[in-house]
Amino acid sequence: TADDVAANSAEYERRYKRYESASQPSLAAVRMHVELHPNERAAEMRGTFSLVNRTGRPIDSLHVTLHPDVETRTLGFDRAVRVAVDDSALDYRIYVLERELGPGDAIVMNFEVVFRPRGFNNSVTPIQVASNGTYFEGSWLPAPGYKAGREIPDDLIRREHGLPPREVFPSAGDVEAREAGSAIALVDVETTIGTDAQQIAVTPGNLVREWQQGGRRYFHYRTDVPIRYSGTILSAKYAVKEGVWKGIPLRLFHHPTHDVNAERIMRSMRSSLAYYSEQFGPYQYRDLRVVEFPRYHAVNARAHPGTIIFSEGGAFLTRVDSGEVDRTFFVIAHEIAHQWWGGQVTPAQEYGASMVSETLAQYSALMVMETEYGAKMAREYYDYIMNFYLSGRTVFTNREAPLLDVSGQGYVYYMKGGVAMYTLRERVGAAAVNGALRRFRDKFAGADAPPATSRALYAELQAVTPDSLRPLLSDLFEHITIWNVRTDSVLARPDGAGGWRVTLHVEASKARADSVGNQTPIPMDDLVEVGVFAEQTGTQGGLGETLYLKQHRIRSGKQTITVVVPRRPGQAGADPYAKFIERDHDDNVAAVASDTTHKGGR
Numbered sequence: 001t002a003d004d005v006a007a008n009s010a011e012y013e014r015r016y017k018r019y020e021s022a023s024q025p026s027l028a029a030v031r032m033h034v035e036l037h038p039n040e041r042a043a044e045m046r047g048t049f050s051l052v053n054r055t056g057r058p059i060d061s062l063h064v065t066l067h068p069d070v071e072t073r074t075l076g077f078d079r080a081v082r083v084a085v086d087d088s089a090l091d092y093r094i095y096v097l098e099r100e101l102g103p104g105d106a107i108v109m110n111f112e113v114v115f116r117p118r119g120f121n122n123s124v125t126p127i128q129v130a131s132n133g134t135y136f137e138g139s140w141l142p143a144p145g146y147k148a149g150r151e152i153p154d155d156l157i158r159r160e161h162g163l164p165p166r167e168v169f170p171s172a173g174d175v176e177a178r179e180a181g182s183a184i185a186l187v188d189v190e191t192t193i194g195t196d197a198q199q200i201a202v203t204p205g206n207l208v209r210e211w212q213q214g215g216r217r218y219f220h221y222r223t224d225v226p227i228r229y230s231g232t233i234l235s236a237k238y239a240v241k242e243g244v245w246k247g248i249p250l251r252l253f254h255h256p257t258h259d260v261n262a263e264r265i266m267r268s269m270r271s272s273l274a275y276y277s278e279q280f281g282p283y284q285y286r287d288l289r290v291v292e293f294p295r296y297h298a299v300n301a302r303a304h305p306g307t308i309i310f311s312e313g314g315a316f317l318t319r320v321d322s323g324e325v326d327r328t329f330f331v332i333a334h335e336i337a338h339q340w341w342g343g344q345v346t347p348a349q350e351y352g353a354s355m356v357s358e359t360l361a362q363y364s365a366l367m368v369m370e371t372e373y374g375a376k377m378a379r380e381y382y383d384y385i386m387n388f389y390l391s392g393r394t395v396f397t398n399r400e401a402p403l404l405d406v407s408g409q410g411y412v413y414y415m416k417g418g419v420a421m422y423t424l425r426e427r428v429g430a431a432a433v434n435g436a437l438r439r440f441r442d443k444f445a446g447a448d449a450p451p452a453t454s455r456a457l458y459a460e461l462q463a464v465t466p467d468s469l470r471p472l473l474s475d476l477f478e479h480i481t482i483w484n485v486r487t488d489s490v491l492a493r494p495d496g497a498g499g500w501r502v503t504l505h506v507e508a509s510k511a512r513a514d515s516v517g518n519q520t521p522i523p524m525d526d527l528v529e530v531g532v533f534a535e536q537t538g539t540q541g542g543l544g545e546t547l548y549l550k551q552h553r554i555r556s557g558k559q560t561i562t563v564v565v566p567r568r569p570g571q572a573g574a575d576p577y578a579k580f581i582e583r584d585h586d587d588n589v590a591a592v593a594s595d596t597t598h599k600g601g602r
Contacts, residue, residue, distance in 0.1 A: 001122065009152045010161035012090045016063075016146050019094075023059050024145045025051035025101060027229060029188040036195040036235050041129045043136075043233075046074075046112040051144060058100040062107070065143045065150070066091035069126070070113045075142055078108040111142050132199070133294035135309070138231020186226035186447045193233060194218045201235040202253060202291050204304045225284065226447065227305040228346070234291050234309065245270045249287040258292060258316035261328045265290055265315060267372070268332035275368045279434045280340050280441050288339075290332065292316050301331055303338035310335070325380050326373065333365035340364070344445040345452045351405040352454025358410075359403065359417030360437065360457075366422050367430065382422055383578065389415035390583060399515035403477045404454045416581070420476040423579055424461065427472065432464040472526060480513040483580040485528060485554065487573040487590040495564055502532050502592065504561045506574045508554050524556040528575050531589075532563060535570030543589070544570050568594065 032047035053059050061084065066072050068091050077095070085094035101107055117126045128136035152158045155165045193201035197217045205221035212218070239259070243250040243266045250269050252262055269288055277283050285306035292312050301310040310316070315328045338361050347356035362385070370378035392411025393400060403420060406412045425433045440460045444452035458477055465473045475481035488505045495501045510524035530552045534544040547565040554561075554574060561574070573589030575582075 006152055006157055006161060008090065009150055010158075010163055012092065013151050013163060015087070015090065016092055017151075019063055020146045020148065022061075022063060022145075023053075023055045023057055024063060025053045025055075025059060025107060026185040027144065027187050028052040028106065028185065030190070030229055030231075032189075032191045032231075034191065034193045034201075034233060036129060036134055036193065036199075036201065036233070038129060038131045038134055038196050038199065038235065040116070041126065041131070042114070042116040043129050043134075043140075044112070044114050045141065047110070047141075049109045049111070049142075049144070050106055051109060052106045053101045053103055056103050058102050060097055060100050062095045062097065062109075063145050064093045064095070064109075065145070065147045066093070067113070067140045067143075070115045070140045072142065073112040073114060075109070075111045077110070109142065109144075113140055113142070115140055127296055130294065132237050133297070134195075134233065134235040135293040135297045136231075136233055138229065141231055185229070187229040188223055188226050189229055190220075190222045191233075192218060192220045193235070195235045198237050199235045200238045200240070200253060201233065202238075202289070202307070203233050204230070204307045206286050223305070224286065228343075230304055232304050232307070232309065234293055236293075238292075241266065243270065245273045245288075248273065248283065251287065251289040253289065253291040254316055255292060255312065258312060260317070260319060261315055264320065264326065264328050265332055268329040268368070269336065271329075271372045272333045272336040272365075272368050275371055276337060276340055276364060279367075280364075280438050281344070281445070283339060284344060285339070288336070301335050303335040303342065305343060306339070308332065308335040325377055325384070326369070327381075329372070330365050330369050330381060333368040334361045337361035337364035337368075340441060345441055345449075346444075348451035348453050350453065351401070351407050352403070354406055354408075354413035355403050355417060355454040356452050356457055358413045359421060362414055362418035363421035363425070366418060367425070367434075378422075379577065382419065385415040385418045386578065386581070389419060389581070393517065400480055400513070400517070401515065402479055404458060406454075419581065423476065424465070424473065426579065427469050428465055433461070436460040436464045468527065480515075481581065482511050482513060482519065483524070483526075483575075483582045484509045484511075484584075485575045485580060485582060486587045488558075490569075490572040490590050490592045491595060492565075492569050492572075492592045493595045499564050499566050500568055502548075502563050502565055502569055502572055504530065504563075504572055504574065504590075505558065506554060506561060507558045508574070509556055521556075524554065526554060526580075527551040528554040529577065529579065530561055530563065530572075530574050531576035532565045532569045532572040532592075533576070533589075534567065543576060549576075 027049055029050035030047065032045060035044040080098040081095040084096045151166060153166060158166060189205055191203050191205060193203060194216050195201045197215055199217060201219045203221050204227060205223045207219060208222050209220040238253040239256040241252040241262050250266060252265055254262060273283055288306055290308045290310060293309055295311050295313040299311045299313055301308060301314055315331060318328060320326050320328060341360035342357035347353035366378055366381065369381060389411050392415065396411060400409060400412060401407060403412060403417055440457055462473065485508045488507060490502060490504050492500045492502045508524050509521065511519040511521045513519045528551065529549060531546060532548040534547055536544040547569055548563050552561055569592045571589050572592055576589050578585040578588060
């Protein structure tokens with residue numbers, strides 16, 4: 001039952017969390033052989049983990065967490081060890097080394113595990129291995145060290161089991177913790193997968209060889225550069241669509257009848273590689289593939305090195321009508337952006353980590369969409385993520401943090417992050433923002449780079465932001481700021497010289513919110529776009545042709561703004577394209593009242 005699972009997790013934490021900071025070797029190389037039996041929903045995995053002591057101090061014991069859903073048939077090492085703890089109830093072992101593992105020394109762990117479901121669960125039947133549509137990651141494999149992922153995440157349930165609130169990340173100012181948390185291992189991986197003769201097996205890495213043996217089909221993959229290891233395995237009766245971009249093979253693995261968006265996905269792959277390579281630096285793998293998996297596994301997409309995996313419902317079955325926002329294109333572009341943000345540049349594990357990966361991926365995908373489809377579609381998606389963020393502030397109960405310190409708040413790092421970066425791009429230009437991101441990537445890409453933090457990213461953005469826009473930058477990234485801009489009325493009169501004098505009566509205010517939404521008013525003194533638009537024709541709605549669009553300084557309270565346009569206006573307002581974060585954008589623009597009796601002057 002759920003209570004049993006929680007009690008087990010609580011006991012795991014009580015007994016073994018004290019070893020969380022114990023020095024342990026890092027994963028350096030993986031050699032795996034996987035035998036999938038889709039019709040039996042079973043899998044056998046054997047292999048070796050090469051572990052290297054990168055801590056700078058001797059290690060005298062090895063801690064290993066096992067997975068309760070698999071049978072661990074063998075687990076051993078290439079040097080003498082003694083079992084000090086073998087906790088079969090909590091799947092935790094401690095091995096004492098007869099000879100310490102010195103700095104730089106390596107040890108090889110060999111293992112064999114088997115997944116074979118027996119009967120059925122009280123909840124969901126195990127679905128990792130399916131007759132057509134296998135997908136699982138490396139959680140079944142023996143894991144070096146204590147695993148915080150097994151802890152109870154919910155603070156209420158933790159309290160019921162006598163546990164303190166769960167710690168998230170170290171403080172942004174904790175340099176020692178930041179450096180330790182940034183030590184993400186990059187691993188050489190070689191994997192052989194056997195599956196049914198009718199299926200194709202996929203895992204990150206380059207396909208070295210494929211063959212048939214004993215009525216089964218085998219695939220041998222190997223990485224040519226170290227990668228972040230996830231142990232991802234997929235197998236299904238795939239159709240394969242192929243393409244190429246500047247010599248890089250593109251492959252789409254999909255259910256044979258799920259081809260409605262196949263060309264759309266390939267288009268996003270080509271456009272993304274073109275934009276990101278030009279703006280942020282070269283793509284680092286030999287090929288790029290997108291792989292479909294069944295919706296019962298998950299409904300999202302995930303980026304792995306050179307491999308994007310995507311649920312069937314998220315990209316493969318959704319029809320996109322002409323003129324609609326192409327969300328399939330966008331999400332593929334977002335995941336490919338992770339080959340740079342989160343892939344080449346690995347965020348330090350601290351507050352703000354998701355700004356480095358998800359916020360930058362969101363912005364990058366917006367730019368690809370704008371390049372491919374034009375500003376109108378990008379603006380529609382911008383409006384969508386703006387509304388999602390504002391809704392998130394009212395729906396989600398977790399405490400909101402500014403972008404620089406975000407943790408576990410998707411509506412902030414995805415949605416507000418995309419709004420903030422796109423707004424900055426509109427103010428300072430794509431060349432400045434993308435140049436800052438390129439320099440950030442150059443400084444923090446690679447295994448030997450310093451930790452990539454949100455503060456380091458912010459410093460690059462500050463460097464390209466003029467002094468006049470620094471307050472806006474601070475509002476977007478350092479604070480939780482809400483604006484309110486309203487156009488009360490607009491009057492237009494002929495100016496006697498063939499033009500129209502337009503007077504806008506505008507009221508504005510600004511506030512900053514704390515983590516639970518309490519707002520404190522602050523003075524507003526911002527550059528805001530003021531727009532005047534021709535009368536709209538037809539029934540399509542929206543704004544008419546732009547007659548005037550320039551920035552004006554708008555302060556707190558009521559004010560009057562007067563501009564001259566070349567012909568009769570129909571609508572006018574402040575922040576007409578809703579570029580500031582405010583709850584209600586419907587009152588930004590007002591219809592123009594005309595006074596044709598006045599022949600000029602004020």
